Amino acid sequence: MAIKVNISPLLKHATNGVKVTEVNGDTVSQCLDHLVKQFPNLQQILFNKNGKLYEYVDIYINGESTYPKELAKPVKDGDELSIMLTIGGG
Amino acid sequence: MLTAHELERYDRQIMIEGFGEEGQERLKKAKVVIAGGGGLGSPASIYLAAAGVGMIRIIDWDKVELSNLNRQVLHWDKDIGRRKVDSATEKLKNLNQGVKIEALNETITEANISQLVAGFDLIVDAMDNLPTRYLLNKAAIEKNIPFFHGAVYGFEGRAMTIIPGQTACLRCVYRGVIPGEEFPVIGVTPAVIGCIQATEVIKYIVGIGELLTNKLLIYDGLNMKFTEFKVKKDPECEHCGQLARKE
Helix, strand or coil: CCEEEEECHHHHHHCCCCCEEEECCCEHHHHHHHHHHHCCCHHHHHECCCCCECCCEEEEECCEECCCCHHHCECCCCCEEEEEECCCEC | CCCHHHHHHCHHHHCCCCCHHHHHHHHHHCEEEEECCCCCHHHHHHHHHHHCCCEEEEECCCECCHHHCCCCCCCCHHHCCCEHHHHHHHHHHHHCCCCEEEEECCCCCCCCHHHHHCCCCEEEECCCCHHHHHHHHHHHHHHCCCEEEEEEEECEEEEEEECCCCCCCHHHHCCCCCCCCCCCECCHHHHHHHHHHHHHHHHHHHCCCCCCECEEEEEECCCCEEEEEECCCCCCCCCCHHHHHHC
């Protein structure tokens, strides 16, 4: 299943500047696993030592928030995943 | 009732369809708290004062530093070392003498937040840290005051409008923030986001247009792209969940 992933520009240092990619998976968790295989530096930015998504990471499917239980959310062929980071500057 | 001076001063915005003298009178009666007199608070307060909002209360505990000046356009070289609220008051009063400016040199805390926003119609979130944003969000919900969120990082910005009891709140959407006390930012980013916050405030007061509710607007200045993400009220939200269950 091809899932398009939009990666926040704030993560470009971990993706060699890649902003959009494609992954495979049936759930958000599987998609992120595939994404981390492509860009291993994302592992420590997105997940803590216990494999839990950091609170500052927000995942959207087709523009809709996946919170709560983000990792368990199902995805289907053609879906678009967006990975965003929460910011707080002012 | 608008004076002849006000009718002339605000003539171009009174001309806007759906705005009119009635909209201008609503602005004149409105009392807005701007929490933070920095990067976001500067453009938000400048454009709300220019639009003729009747009373603006700016809250900021800080003093002007050289490194603020790339983005905090209310403060100038001559203001370095001055209290931000004093610098802001001077500029805003010079911009529009018809607007009452109230400056509070205070740190926003759980103990004083209720008092700081009491009696005001709207709150603009122009803070630079998430814990204080949460305090404001909670107080806005408890007091049923519309809350206008904005945040920036580098060339990126976010904005969202919260109507207590009706829409997703900041706590429904935000749970953590990128670690680090200092954040990178170029002045044009808070300029864009602060103006979006001011636009939302004006629309809400006048009663026109569609608000950024249940939506998080993402501004990507590097790619010059605006994206909207749909967000919804979290029934278990620790700030607005109880209100959500009452509906």
